[in-house]
Amino acid sequence: DYKMAKYNGTVRTDAVSKSIAGMIYANGSKWFGVTFVKKDGTLRTLNGHVRKVPGHDGHNNASHFEKYVTIVLNEKDEKGREQFRNVNTETIVGLSIGGRKISFEQA
Numbered sequence: 001d002y003k004m005a006k007y008n009g010t011v012r013t014d015a016v017s018k019s020i021a022g023m024i025y026a027n028g029s030k031w032f033g034v035t036f037v038k039k040d041g042t043l044r045t046l047n048g049h050v051r052k053v054p055g056h057d058g059h060n061n062a063s064h065f066e067k068y069v070t071i072v073l074n075e076k077d078e079k080g081r082e083q084f085r086n087v088n089t090e091t092i093v094g095l096s097i098g099g100r101k102i103s104f105e106q107a
Contacts, residue, residue, distance in 0.1 A: 013067035017089040020104070021069050023097060024050060024089075031074065033096035036087055043093070046085055048073040053082050062086040 013021075024032065029051040038044050048071040062068040067090050073083040095102045 011065045011067070013065075013090060016104075017067050017092075020089045020092050020095070021066075023095065023102075024069050027097050030098070032098075033094075034071065034087055034092055035094035037091040037093060045094075046071055046073060046087065048085070053084075060086070 024034070027050070029049050031047065031049050033045060033047045035043055035045045050069065051072055053072060060070060062070070067088055068086040069089055071085050071087055073085060075083065077083050093104050095104075
């Protein structure tokens with residue numbers, strides 16, 4: 001599968017997914033919304049941003065997959081801790097970022 005070709009220990013993704021991830025990273029630590037298709041086929045929207053969280057040096061099991069972007073959610077858990085989600089850029093169907101709404105049609 002061309003999207004899953006391994007290179008230097010990183011599982012690579014396609015050019016469109018790289019571009020979407022690039023937009024998210026270029027947004028810096030500013031807030032954005034992302035809508036994606038979950039594994040079960042349902043749509044999910046998350047609001048958050050990408051940033052370093054002090055004290056969070058744990059291992060991310062998805063870090064070697066280029067297609068995943070780790071998002072820090074805007075809501076903390078019931079114990080007041082930061083929440084994180086790995087979002088598969090190959091399943092993103094919409095972004096609200098930089099004052100714009102962008103839709104991506106799945107082929």
